[in-house]
Amino acid sequence: MIRAMQPALTIRRLRLLATVAVLAAAAALRPAGAAEDAPLRLLVVTGGHGYDTNEFRAMFTTLPGIEPRFVAHPEAHAWLAADRAAEWDVLVMYDMWQPITPEVRRDFRQRIEEGKGLVALHHSLVNYQDWPLYAQIVGGRYHLEPWDDHGEKGPASTYLHDVDLKVQVLNRAHPLTLGMADFSIHDETYGGLELKPTAKPLLATQEPTSSPVIAWVKTWQKGRVAAIQLGHDKQAYQNPAYRRLLKNAIRWTAHRD
Ligand SMILES: [Zn+2]
Numbered sequence: 702m703i704r705a706m707q708p709a710l711t712i713r714r715l716r717l718l719a720t721v722a723v724l725a726a727a728a729a730l731r732p733a734g735a736a737e738d739a740p741l742r743l744l745v746v747t748g749g750h751g752y753d754t755n756e757f758r759a760m761f762t763t764l765p766g767i768e769p770r771f772v773a774h775p776e777a778h779a780w781l782a783a784d785r786a787a788e789w790d791v792l793v794m795y796d797m798w799q800p801i802t803p804e805v806r807r808d809f810r811q812r813i814e815e816g817k818g819l820v821a822l823h824h825s826l827v828n829y830q831d832w833p834l835y836a837q838i839v840g841g842r843y844h845l846e847p848w849d850d851h852g853e854k855g856p857a858s859t860y861l862h863d864v865d866l867k868v869q870v871l872n873r874a875h876p877l878t879l880g881m882a883d884f885s886i887h888d889e890t891y892g893g894l895e896l897k898p899t900a901k902p903l904l905a906t907q908e909p910t911s912s913p914v915i916a917w918v919k920t921w922q923k924g925r926v927a928a929i930q931l932g933h934d935k936q937a938y939q940n941p942a943y944r945r946l947l948k949n950a951i952r953w954t955a956h957r958d
Pocket residue numbers: 823824889932933
């Protein structure tokens with residue numbers, strides 16, 4: 702009886718050893734910071750537009766499991782290069798910037814296509830007016846001028862400061878807006894935003910000075926993209942619903958939802 706069981710025990714032990722070896726190999730291969738409980742490393746890009754700097758930075762310190770690195774233009778673009786890609790997980794754009802070289806366009810595109818997260822906040826929707834692919838990746842655009850893109854056309858976008866608006870959550874099942882109730886916020890509205898057909902709307906408003914859709918998600922190859930139109934100043938940063946959205950957007954784009 703004992704002899705008969707030995708081969709089975711040996712196989713079981715071999716399987717166990719093989720499993721341990723596979724797990725050890727996987728742990729050895731795992732890049733630093735990729736563990737499920739490791740802090741998410743943000744590359745937070747600013748520049749080209751003023752903002753409440755202290756309150757903006759303070760908002761990130763309230764988000765659990767987040768390690769922000771704040772970089773500004775024109776130095777920010779260097780962080781998109783392949784040799785810096787291992788140092789961050791999610792690109793959070795809060796810039797409003799136009800110059801971008803062909804090399805940086807390539808780097809930006811490659812990082813998202815490889816699976817880095819992308820969170821586009823507020824005036825970053827104005828970025829790179831002369832680069833059509835930017836709007837394709839982000840899922841929409843604020844247009845500084847009237848526009849015509851292969852027959853799709855529209856007027857210049859508009860903005861209005863200091864609006865009290867009501868926000869409807871369109872999808873309470875998506876990780877970005879999971880269980881969220883409709884909320885109110887004091888913020889700047891954008892009218893006439895272009896929304897690409899690939900964007901999945903998550904937040905809407907009936908405020909007449911605003912485009913109806915004010916937050917959306919999409920993918921770009923392996924990358925997840927979240928865009929949130931809201932976020933002009935500290936009154937938005939200090940709104941609990943805004944902080945929750947931002948935290949969820951970071952985690953979802955990092956594939957940590
Ligand atoms: Zn603004």
